[in-house]
Amino acid sequence: FPVLLKQLELMLVSGELNPHHQHCVTLYAKGLTCEADSLGSCGYLYIAIYPTPDNRLIR
Incomplete structure (x- = not known):
């Protein structure tokens, strides 16, 4: 769970995810x-x- 949140945080900081424009990841x-x-x-x-x-599990 923390790994997922860290990835989302990095995407927000880098601009890959922009909270003002619709985008799904x-x-x-x-x-x-x-x-x-x-x-x-x-x-x-x-x-x-x-x-x-x-x-979908990656082993």
Whole structure:
């Protein structure tokens, strides 16, 4: 979980994710999937984290 949040933080700092423009990213780490989308919502980042389905696990 902390790995996913750190990746999102780096994407925000680098400008890859901009909270003022809609953009969705999907990250995978340690059996978890993280979908994050700014929805162009003036500073908010909406995050969904859930177990990665078995067919997406990287071993």
